[in-house]
Amino acid sequence: xxxxxxxxxxxxxxxxxxxxxxxxxxxxxxxxxxxxxxxxxxxxxxxxxxxxxxxxxxxxxxxxxxxxxxxxxxxxxxxxxxxxxxxxxxxxxxxxxxxxxxxxxxxxxxxxxxxxxxxxxxxxxxxxxxxxxxxxxxxxxxxxxxxxxxxxxxxxxxxxxxxxxxxxxxxxxxxxxxxxxxxxxxxxxxxxxxxxxxxxxxxxxxxxxxxxxxxxxxxxxxxxxxxxxxxxxxxxxxxxxxxxxxxxxxxxxxxxxxxxxxxxxxxxxxxxxxxxxxxxxxxxxxxxxxxxxxxxxxxxxxxxxxxxxxx
Amino acid sequence: xxxxxxxxxxxxxxxxxxxxxxxxxxxxxxxxxxxxxxxxxxxxxxxxxxx
Numbered sequence: 248x249x250x251x252x253x254x255x256x257x258x259x260x261x262x263x264x265x266x267x268x269x270x271x272x273x274x275x276x277x278x279x280x281x282x283x284x285x286x287x288x289x290x291x292x293x294x295x296x297x298x299x300x301x302x303x304x305x306x307x308x309x310x311x312x313x314x315x316x317x318x319x320x321x322x323x324x325x326x327x328x329x330x331x332x333x334x335x336x337x338x339x340x341x342x343x344x345x346x347x348x349x350x351x352x353x354x355x356x357x358x359x360x361x362x363x364x365x366x367x368x369x370x371x372x373x374x375x376x377x378x379x380x381x382x383x384x385x386x387x388x389x390x391x392x393x394x395x396x397x398x399x400x401x402x403x404x405x406x407x408x409x410x411x412x413x414x415x416x417x418x419x420x421x422x423x424x425x426x427x428x429x430x431x432x433x434x435x436x437x438x439x440x441x442x443x444x445x446x447x448x449x450x451x452x453x454x455x456x457x458x459x460x461x462x463x464x465x466x467x468x469x470x471x472x473x474x475x476x477x478x479x480x481x482x483x484x485x486x487x488x489x490x491x492x493x494x495x496x497x498x499x500x501x502x503x504x505x506x507x508x509x510x511x512x513x514x515x516x517x518x519x520x521x522x523x524x525x526x527x528x529x530x531x532x533x534x535x536x537x538x539x540x541x542x543x544x545x546x547x548x549x550x551x552x553x554x555x556x557x558x
Numbered sequence: 559x560x561x562x563x564x565x566x567x568x569x570x571x572x573x574x575x576x577x578x579x580x581x582x583x584x585x586x587x588x589x590x591x592x593x594x595x596x597x598x599x600x601x602x603x604x605x606x607x608x609x
Contacts, residue, residue, distance in 0.1 A: 515600040540595035
């Protein structure tokens, strides 16, 4: 197998982060040095920072713990695969928790100043002209989280060792921003701050061949498709007096479709209809049945997630 | 015995999805598609209950 070429290497010291220009076809390895360290991660389209990684979409498509073989998606209306997780030696990452912030450490622990992922991200992103408001929801590498029976997210300790790593393959030119999570008074990084190693590789043909196909759809819009393409450059919001609403597919018009049902069909319907939700409204119960059937029979991916091909 | 008519209320997007499904050859028309959905959905629930 052809070895990967190393393009750059850094050590991220505790309390710091690094904005890395990662071009399409390059791999960013985020690696444990001592073990037990969480990394927070942001990602932007290098040529248009308004396209950025969207943890909400990513967790809908891949669940709360994305790992090898999953993608990092950009926010609607772009919804493109930005990165592919090529390798993950641990398999426990998180897209559930937000980044920790100065507020958390002040409110819960009384710190006037404390290392925190928001401020570290903001400082790293400042090298590329971004502001603290541009930091987005983080992909939390090596962070061990879950959801308890009451529906609350929890975090616990991790078991990563030196050399454990996650390899992120860029599918477009991106600004990748990892940081050493600043939490030393939480379980996230086992109550201490340790360095992380970053390595940028050129992907080999074998690496690229592992990436599944993703759909190219008309709904993956870019600024050329926007009614308002200009990025707002001042802070106050003012109404545009020329604004005329152009919501898609409006007005929504409801049509009646009479469906004659034979006695045996009515019996079938009565046996399965959701009276617990719709009561005596058989029309609503039948509509529910029709679209529930459609999802069961035709929907390829969970929760309407983008379909992904195989290679 | 006589048939019972249930008046489905569907918007244009929901009708579009049904019509695209019909165009795939799943059923000849909207009413037939709804009846097919009912039969298949009920059969699936019956199969699940038997497990």
